[in-house]
Amino acid sequence: MSWTIPAASLNSASVPSDGSAIDLGNVRSSHGIEVVLDLTTANDTPQVWLEGSLDGVNWYSMNTPAGMPIYQVPSSQPAGTYIVLVMVANQPAQYVRATSDGPSGCATVTTLHTATA
Numbered sequence: 001m002s003w004t005i006p007a008a009s010l011n012s013a014s015v016p017s018d019g020s021a022i023d024l025g026n027v028r029s030s031h032g033i034e035v036v037l038d039l040t041t042a043n044d045t046p047q048v049w050l051e052g053s054l055d056g057v058n059w060y061s062m063n064t065p066a067g068m069p070i071y072q073v074p075s076s077q078p079a080g081t082y083i084v085l086v087m088v089a090n091q092p093a094q095y096v097r098a099t100s101d102g103p104s105g106c107a108t109v110t111t112l113h114t115a116t117a
Contacts, residue, residue: 003032006112009098015046015107019098021056028115031062031088031096035071036110042079046102047072048109050086052093062091073107 009019035048047069050062063070070086098111 006114010111015100015102031115034112037082041106044106046107049099053095056095
C-alpha cells in the first residue's frame, strides 16, 4: 500500500473557491487531506468540502457523513491558522478536488491531498 505524492487542490485560495482537479492516476479509495485554513475574520465559519470523480467530468461529494464538510472552523473562534488532517475511506475516485465556502474573503485555504488503494 503506497500513498500518492501530496498535491494541492486549493493553494492559498480565498474563500469561497473551487479547487483544481487532481488526477490520481487510477481509482483510489482511501484519501488523506491536510487542510490549512487562515481565518482572517473572527467568528466566521468557513467550510472545506471534498469532491471525487471517476471520469473528471461528473463530480460527487466525498464528505462523510454525507452533507457535511470535511472541515469547518467552529463558531466563535478567533482569527488565526487552523490545521487539520482528515481521512476519508471507502470513497473511490480517480480525480479529486477541494472546494471552500463561507463569507467572501473571511479566510484563505490550502489543501494537500494524498491517496492509496
